[in-house]
Amino acid sequence: MLHRLRFLPGRLVQSIPVVFGVTLIVFFMARLLPGNPALALLGQHATPASVAALSKQLGLNTPIWEQYLLFVGRLFQGNLGTSLTYQLPVTQLVAQAIPVTLSLLGMALLLSLIISIPLAAVAAFKPASGRDLGVRAFTLLGQGMPQFWLGIMLILLLAVGLRAFPVGGYGTTAADHPYYLFLPALTLAITMCPTIIRSLRASIINVLGSEYIGTAKSKGSYGAALFRGHVLRNAAIPTVSIIGVNLGFLVGGSLVIEKVFALPGLGSLMINAIFARDFPTIQGVTLFVALFVVLVGILTDVVYTMLDPRVNLGAKEQS
Amino acid sequence: MTQPLLSVKSLTIGVRRPKGVDTIIVDDLSFEIQRGERFGIVGESGSGKSLTLRAIADLLPAGVEILTGSIRYDGVELVGMPTPARRRLMGPEIAMIFQEPMTALNPVIRVGEQIAEGPRRYLGLSKRDAMKLAIEMMAKTGIPDPVRRARAYPHELSGGLRQRIMIAMALSCGPKLLLCDEPTTALDVTVQHQVLRVLEQLCADSGASLAFVTHDLAVVNQTCSDLAVMYAGHIVESGRVKDVFRDPRHPYTKGLLDSAPDFDQPERELVPIPGFPPNLAARPSGCPFAPRCAFAVEACTVAMPPTVVVAPGHAAACIESQSIFEGVAA
Ligand SMILES: Nc1ncnc2c1ncn2[C@@H]1O[C@H](COP(=O)(O)OP(=O)(O)O)[C@@H](O)[C@H]1O
Ligand SMILES: [Mg+2]
Numbered sequence: 229m230l231h232r233l234r235f236l237p238g239r240l241v242q243s244i245p246v247v248f249g250v251t252l253i254v255f256f257m258a259r260l261l262p263g264n265p266a267l268a269l270l271g272q273h274a275t276p277a278s279v280a281a282l283s284k285q286l287g288l289n290t291p292i293w294e295q296y297l298l299f300v301g302r303l304f305q306g307n308l309g310t311s312l313t314y315q316l317p318v319t320q321l322v323a324q325a326i327p328v329t330l331s332l333l334g335m336a337l338l339l340s341l342i343i344s345i346p347l348a349a350v351a352a353f354k355p356a357s358g359r360d361l362g363v364r365a366f367t368l369l370g371q372g373m374p375q376f377w378l379g380i381m382l383i384l385l386l387a388v389g390l391r392a393f394p395v396g397g398y399g400t401t402a403a404d405h406p407y408y409l410f411l412p413a414l415t416l417a418i419t420m421c422p423t424i425i426r427s428l429r430a431s432i433i434n435v436l437g438s439e440y441i442g443t444a445k446s447k448g449s450y451g452a453a454l455f456r457g458h459v460l461r462n463a464a465i466p467t468v469s470i471i472g473v474n475l476g477f478l479v480g481g482s483l484v485i486e487k488v489f490a491l492p493g494l495g496s497l498m499i500n501a502i503f504a505r506d507f508p509t510i511q512g513v514t515l516f517v518a519l520f521v522v523l524v525g526i527l528t529d530v531v532y533t534m535l536d537p538r539v540n541l542g543a544k545e546q547s
Numbered sequence: 548m549t550q551p552l553l554s555v556k557s558l559t560i561g562v563r564r565p566k567g568v569d570t571i572i573v574d575d576l577s578f579e580i581q582r583g584e585r586f587g588i589v590g591e592s593g594s595g596k597s598l599t600l601r602a603i604a605d606l607l608p609a610g611v612e613i614l615t616g617s618i619r620y621d622g623v624e625l626v627g628m629p630t631p632a633r634r635r636l637m638g639p640e641i642a643m644i645f646q647e648p649m650t651a652l653n654p655v656i657r658v659g660e661q662i663a664e665g666p667r668r669y670l671g672l673s674k675r676d677a678m679k680l681a682i683e684m685m686a687k688t689g690i691p692d693p694v695r696r697a698r699a700y701p702h703e704l705s706g707g708l709r710q711r712i713m714i715a716m717a718l719s720c721g722p723k724l725l726l727c728d729e730p731t732t733a734l735d736v737t738v739q740h741q742v743l744r745v746l747e748q749l750c751a752d753s754g755a756s757l758a759f760v761t762h763d764l765a766v767v768n769q770t771c772s773d774l775a776v777m778y779a780g781h782i783v784e785s786g787r788v789k790d791v792f793r794d795p796r797h798p799y800t801k802g803l804l805d806s807a808p809d810f811d812q813p814e815r816e817l818v819p820i821p822g823f824p825p826n827l828a829a830r831p832s833g834c835p836f837a838p839r840c841a842f843a844v845e846a847c848t849v850a851m852p853p854t855v856v857v858a859p860g861h862a863a864a865c866i867e868s869q870s871i872f873e874g875v876a877a
Contacts, residue, residue, distance in 0.1 A: 439650040442606045446643040447665040447716065450634045457664070458653055465655070536655055537700040 232533050235541040239529065243522045250518040251303065254511050255296050264288070264505075286312070299511070308515070309508030313501070318512035321497060326516065328398055328493035332482055333475065335409050336416035343417060344424040349455060351425070352432035363429070367422035375481050379415040379488040386411060396490035412489040416481055420474055427470045431463040438462075465536045472528030476521045550622050551579040552724055552756050553603070558616035560598050560607070560780075569614060570828055573598055573780040576616070580724070585750070585757040587771030587788065589764060589803065593824055595780040596760040597646075600726045603758070604643045605633050620724070638665040642717035644746075646729040648709035652701035658709075659685070659697025662716045669720050684715035688745050707738035711745060718749055725750060727759045731766065743770060764807045768792060776800045779824050779835035782854070786861030796863035796872050799836045834865070842871050 266282040267274055283289050287298065302309060308318035351363035373381075387395045399408040435441065436459065444458040486495030494513050501509035533539050560573035573595040580586045588596050601607050603618055603625070618625040620641065625633060637643075645651035653661060662681035666672045672680060678697065685693035688711040701709055710730060717725060730746065731739040747770055750757055759771055767774050768788060775785040776799065784797040795801040802820040809815055822839035825831055831838060833848040840847065846866060854864045865871070 437609075439645060439647060440653040442601075443643075443645065443651045443661075443713075443716075444653065444664075445606055445634065446604055446637050448634045448637040448639075448668055449664070450630055453668075458656075461655055462653065538654055538702050 232537075232540050233530065235533075236526070236530070239526050239541075243526065246522055247515075247519060251300060251511075251515060252296075254514045254518070255299055256292075257514075259292060259507075303515075308512040311501070311509045312506045313504045313509070314506075318508045321509060322494070322512050322516055325492060325494045325497045325513075328491055329479075329482060329486070329495065331405060332409055332413055332416070332486070332491065332493060333478060335406065335413035336420065336478060336482075337471070337475070339413050339417035340420040340424055344421050344428060345460070347421075348425045348428035348432055349459075352429045352436065355433055360429075363425060367425050370418050371422040373419070375415060375419050376484050376488050378418060379412065379485055382411050382415055383489070396488075398491050409491075412482075412485045412491060415485055415488075416478055419481060420478055423470060423474055424467060427467045428463060431466050432459060435459050435463045461535060465532065468532050468535060469528055472524055472531075475524045479517055479520060549582070552582045552584075552621060553580040553758070554617075554619040555579070555599075555603070556617045556619070558599070558602065558618060559614040560595070560602055560611060561614050562610055563612055563614065571614070571780065571830070572611065572827055573602075576780070576782055578775050578782060578785060580756050580758055582723070583754055583756055584773055585759060585771040587767035587774035588758065588760045588777055589762060589767050589774060590777035591803075591824055592762060594777040596762075596777055597728050599777075600643065600728050600758060600760055604637065604641060604726055605630070606643070635669070638720040638722065639669045640722055641724045641726065642720070642722035643726040644710075644713050644717050644728065644730045647733050648706060648713050649701065649733075651713060652709060654701055657698050657700060658704065658712045662697075662712065662719055665716065665720045680719060681715070684719050685712070687718075687749060688712075688715045689741070690715070705738075706734050707742060710734060710738075710742050714742070714746055714749065718753065718755070721753060721755075723755055725755045725757050727757065729761050730759075732761070732763070739766075746770075764792075764803060776803065779830070780827065781835060781851070781864065783836065783865070784861075784863040786858070790858065790861045794858075794861075794872070796857045796861065796868045797836075797865045798840045798842050798867075798871065800863075801872075802839075842867050 264279065264283070266279045266286060266288060270278055270282060287295060290298075299309070306319065308322070310316065311318050311321055314321060347363045347366065351360040354360060383395055387393045393411045394408050397408055399405050441454070441458060444454055449457060482493065483495035483498055485491075486493045487499050490496070494516065497509060498513040500506070501513065529541060533541060556577050558573060558576040559571060561569050561571040563569050576595075576599060578586070588599065590596055598607065598611060602613055603620075605625070607613070613626055616626065620636065625636075652658065659678055659681045662684055663672075663674070663677035666680050667674065667677040670677075670680075682693045682697050685697060690696050690708055690711050696704065696708070701712075704712065710733075713730070727746070731742050734742060743766065749755075757771070759767070761767060771788050773786065774788050774791060775782045776791070776797065777783070778799050784791060784795065784800045791800060792804065795804055799820070802818070805818040806820055808817060820839060825835050825838065831848065833850055834840070834843070834852050837843040837847040844867060852864045852866045854862050855868065856862045857868060
């Protein structure tokens with residue numbers, strides 16, 4: 229088992245240039261935002277003299293490549309700079325926000341699996357039946373609804389209407405957090421489900437038609453035992469990579485959803501930073517998101533390898 | 548007279564079409580398998596051999612159904628039995644071995660665990676004891692180093708080993724009836740022989756009956772005591788293997804024997820059967836073999852010939868059998 233994970237060190241090394249490229253894009257993209265950050269910081273009553281002074285202090289006057297080198301140099305020391313708005317190290321802001329966003333994503337993934345697996349199974353066991361059509365309607369609906377709108381509707385219905393969940397925020401104690409995260413996670417899950425369901429349904433149908441299911445039945449397996457023992461794991465293999473890709477999109481979605489639900493995660497941090505032209509924070513968050521996406525890609529390969537003994541990514545790279 | 552282990556009566560398998568005429572694939576099939584008997588079913592590919600076995604194992608592909616007829620196992624009717632009860636027979640009573648050992652094994656589960664699955668479920672064994680039994684069964688099928696091989700995945704094993712795994716799996720719960728669907732067709736000739744030997748030996752040891760589907764007459768000759776020759780979903784001839792081989796009474800059986808190489812008479816010319824099996828959706832009336840039969844007369848195309856006992860324990864469905872084979876010994 230473990231020898232098939234030999235591809236890992238290579239993959240990690242390979243992702244270094246990717247991350248480096250990301251720093252480049254992140255840095256220059258932030259500079260392309262219209263407006264001078266010094267002006268934004270000082271507000272309406274800024275005088276040209278004070279803007280010039282602050283620009284100098286922030287190093288905004290030096291040539292842009294010099295600023296980039298400085299940025300990368302600090303990066304190696306684990307220094308992402310100081311937030312222009314909060315006057316705190318960006319690493320500290322990001323470190324505070326990461327657990328919130330990761331819990332949100334984790335819960336969203338969990339919920340979407342809890343919803344998708346039974347629905348995909350129900351649809352796949354009787355293709356073209358009423359149940360299958362019902363599931364299809366759900367996937368179309370889930371895909372058609374904009375995330376923020378769905379979030380607002382869930383707030384109106386479950387938080388304001390039924391008072392079953394908080395309207396927003398993250399709670400104060402660790403026990404509070406899952407309760408506060410539920411609605412935003414559900415919102416993300418519902419929009420993630422259609423892709424998972426469609427992929428899983430197709431692969432379950434495929435697996436059900438394969439000969440080894442006949443063998444399993446000839447050993448007396450049926451119903452839930454057959455599904456757990458011989459269908460789900462085999463059908464999950466192609467779906468894992470689809471989930472991996474979609475986790476990246478989910479991060480994008482969580483930016484907006486965190487704002488809708490007032491969650492103090494990376495998304496809120498990012499959006500506030502964008503409005504304030506807080507370059508260091510924008511760069512810091514983007515860098516972490518990019519890092520996260522790269523890590524998810526590697527993790528996907530690991531899960532894929534664990535699920536399918538035929539996959540040997542290390543061997544492929546050697547040949 | 549003791550009750551046969553398996554009794555198939557007037558079994559008709561096909562595709563039901565609510566609007567229109569059902570497509571009949573296996574038509575009015577009847578045969579019996581006694582305890583300890585080794586029953587071969589031979590015929591060209593497409594004659595319905597696999598579907599017949601699958602009907603017995605409750606493994607018909609989606610869309611294909613038993614339209615009419617009865618399958619009795621040990622006196623119990625299987626047609627219409629609810630799935631849970633039926634599946635409980637699979638393993639301890641009836642087991643099946645498939646043609647393609649690569650696709651018939653789950654690619655993501657270790658072979659030892661796949662063998663142990665049945666015994667855990669039906670013999671009530673612990674995980675450990677079931678694995679011990681699995682390794683024991685693997686050793687019995689002649690797999691070298693079974694302890695290590697039990698941890699292998701199917702793709703890590705050769706075709707011959709995979710089929711031995713299938714045999715170990717099928718026999719692990721001590722079934723009384725083993726259904727084999729061309730178990731050696733996908734293997735190299737030398738491996739075929741070994742696997743067949745193992746299969747025969749283990750069945751003889753456990754006293755299991757065999758329903759053995761193949762298109763290879765040499766294999767039937769070696770393995771089976773009785774046989775049925777299928778053509779286009781019908782049994783056209785049945786009897787003791789040695790009787791049928793020595794004295795075939797249906798032109799199709801004769802054609803099959805003439806078109807197969809015979810190691811006892813290597814100089815004999817091979818004569819292929821001309822033409823192709825009929826299209827099942829548009830069956831000809833009368834004998835399905837008539838269009839390809841050198842002896843066909845007009846009456847052959849009128850009605851399906853009845854099955855006639857031509858000698859004790861030997862039956863053929865050919866109205867001209869008497870005149871064609873009178874006094875002729877092949
Ligand atoms: N899933 C299916 N749906 C419809 N027809 C089928 C299906 N499977 C097999 N058949 C038809 O049944 C006939 C007999 O198939 P099969 O029992 O597999 O033949 P054999 O095993 O003798 O080669 C074939 O001619 C094929 O056209
Ligand atoms: Mg077949």
